[in-house]
Amino acid sequence: MAIAKQKRLRNSRITPSLIIGIVVITLIILVGLLGPLFINPKMARVGAVEPNSPPSATILFGSDSQGRDVFTTIIMAIPPTLRIGIITGLISVLLGLILGLMAGFFPGWPDALIRTFSDVLMAVPALAFMILVVARMKRPNLVLVAIIVGFLTWPGTARSIRSLVLSIRERSYTLVARANGETELGVLFREVMPNLLPLMIASFIGAVTMGIYTVMALEVLGLGSNVIPTLGMMIFWSTRFAAVLRGMWWWWSPPIVVLALIFLGLFFLSRGLDRYISPAIPTTWSRRRPRGVSPKSEPATPAEKAPSAVSDGTAVLQVKNLQVIYETPAGIVRAVDDVSFSLQAGERMGVIGESGCGKTTLATALMRLSRPPAYITGGQILLEGRDLLSISEEDLRDLRLKEIALIPQASMNSLNPVMRIGPQVKDGLKAHMGKLSNQELDARVAESLERVGLRPEVANRYPHQLSGGMRQRVAMAIANALAPKVIIADEPTSALDVVIQKQVMLTLKRLQEEEGASVLLIGHDMGLIAQFADRIGVLYAGKLVEAGSVQEVLDNPLHPYTRLLIDSLPTLEGKHDLVGIAGLPPELLHLPSGCAFYPRCPFADEHCKGEAPVLQVPIDHRQVSCHLYPEHTALPPTPAKANILQA
């Protein structure tokens, strides 16, 4: 209970920054509003008290060399300082709002004009410009200054509002609403308005900071008004009369402390608001282990529950009872739950599953690459008998790429965008073979690239200069560079079009045949996997529910889910309607009790609801996790729809 409560607090959008900001600013505003009621304004006049007196019983906080009471002056100085900030903030936000909306709504010449104008304004140093203006004034008028600073600072607000409007314009629901006959402006207004408020508050705080800063800077430079005491003027007087050198700390330090507090409060407020507006940004990686889950440090006890996967001496990779959890704000998610399988030398195994069933989590966990919030909490990953989960970080580093390599998902992001391809292949080689000369390394890079069908010149390109298929080949070249024993391919074709998919898969197959590596291909495309793999495993809700040779599984699926998956494949011969699988994959956070598949399963009964099945071997070389076995030896015909248990 206590843990749950703490968790909610830690993950809410209310951050310590926001609280500190609100408290400090509220306090200062309260002092500014209520303070003047309790003081005698005459004490802030020149000559009101004995000059230069340190704090004493009569003059509580001392006085300056002009005979002003410091305490009274400070209280009097807060309201005008805040007022200046608020004026700047209001003008800046108002202008930014109007011009930003205009730029967003009218993308033609109004946008171009506003953008040019704001570019120019942003290039002008505000303080220098203000010095120029105020130096010409007979008596500096700080309210006017605040207004001008407001006019100088709107571009930031306008820019963020413009990009908000543009991002909403590109969203699909705007297009849909337009197609439904609503006017674009109407849609934009309806969608933009609710998102504007937090943005405007954040901009307001930024402009307030800027206003107070600029006016104070002018005052410190001597461009203030000698009539109205503000915090900036107090600093100016104290520097002009050398209060610091004369050791009159009671004079120069209070305005500095109050100003510092104002800026601190504004800073934390805007930081907190940022986090409040977009709570997704993580600040640091939490290294703390989740509570209630024992970390995986010592080798796990040998499998007790499930009969471990077919274990004969030739297995290169043996995974036993692997457990990976995610620690989320809402609770602990078991993304990979008690998964066991083994990969024989030279074998191609496919693992298939719907999106969100733990495929990528499994792939990263197999190389012990899981990062918070994901944690490997149990099991063993035996690579030729060595448990990857219990060896040292340094030994593991040495095994990666050399013995077990990863082909990541084909996306822009798996290659470093600011590094040429060559060095990205080379550094992997270097990390494992050390003493090669540069020419030898270059030759090996060229060789690796050629083996995946790329020209050696590709080494001089940047990732963004390559097509998706080429980038995928680069990833394969890297993974294969040291001829590892095991290659884990995590959806290597998911971002590619069909023709390229085919080519990439053929290349992968060729590499596997030439080098004899064992490949674990993870994906969601039954067709692709069936063509590639010898053996297939089916992943559902983080659990392996079935495994067997491709032919046997396709011809004679044992798990109801596998059958539904196969039935949903389009065929060339048959003209039957495509069928999907009723229902959605379960949210891992809210797994049903018992068998995770029962809400969608045509065979489900009360037993399935109550007790989770375990992986068993009902027929030789076949594994399945379902209560239909060992009672049956094959999957019975699907019962009529009426029998489907409603969840």
Added chain:
Amino acid sequence: MLRYIGRRFLQFLLIIFIANSITFLLPRVIPGDPIREQLETKRAAAGNTNVDINAWVATYNERFGLDQPLWKQYLYYWRDMVRLDFGYSLFSYPATVMSKITSAIPWTIGFMSVSILLAFLVGTALGALLAWPSSPRFLQGMVPFLMVVSAIPFYLFGMALIWIFAVKLRILPPSGGTDPTLIMRRDWKTVLNIIKHAILPSLALVMYGIGSWSLGMRAVMVSILGEDYITFARAKGLPNRSIFLRYGVRSALLPQVTGLAISFGLILGSGVLIESIFNYPGIGSLMYAAINQKDYFVINGTVAIMVFCAASALLIVDIIYPLIDPRIRYGT
């Protein structure tokens, strides 16, 4: 690419044009006459109120070309601007504005560039380490401190620093660029004296700079370390140091370097306050003195140079950024 550079350059010219037109127009639009005010102040200071200064004002106006029609003045103004001629100082005539600026600029550039570089190096390294999960724990404890120093305008530290180091501890001079008695020579004594005087104003700047550079770097690093290519780099079995430097820091440095270039562009303007508090003989103190002496031509010339530097820095950043970031090509 040429088109891109051309467009940026046009924008640069536009900024300079607008800014200089404003600096030309402002003193002529706002009521009051800087020359008359200056002469009145001087007359008052001399205690002689009987002198008729109208003739003087007329003479000066003629000498500075201020009796010409506005459009002619505007053209002359541009001609002088191109020649970097900002006219004469009103207060200490016949010293030219440019001579005052050139004698102040080395001080500002000297202490500011050392401070900016120091803060950038320390702050960026610190920020990168703060984002790295296996760096020492105590570093995380510094984050609140860094937030505080980056939030407070740095010249406010200045006064506290003077109080601690010059008044209480008496180990560093409270103000000035050198000891008043020092005779400037090319020797170590002079150099040490200059460094000693620059420590306190630099310290204020560096404290603030370390705070803001490190927080900025940390934010960029955290988002980069979450990228897929970091996971793939780990899957390649690269040493941690290589992942940190070549995959993390290398990418995170790009926005930082932009920031550094912009900081250098603002070098003349951003030290104004700290210089005036430390009475440091740079552009800031020149500005401070000019404000208090109502020496409007000096203010005008200094601001023009500041705007020119800032706009040039933006132009340079826009042009070199595609060179340092391979993803960006000269486009729109």
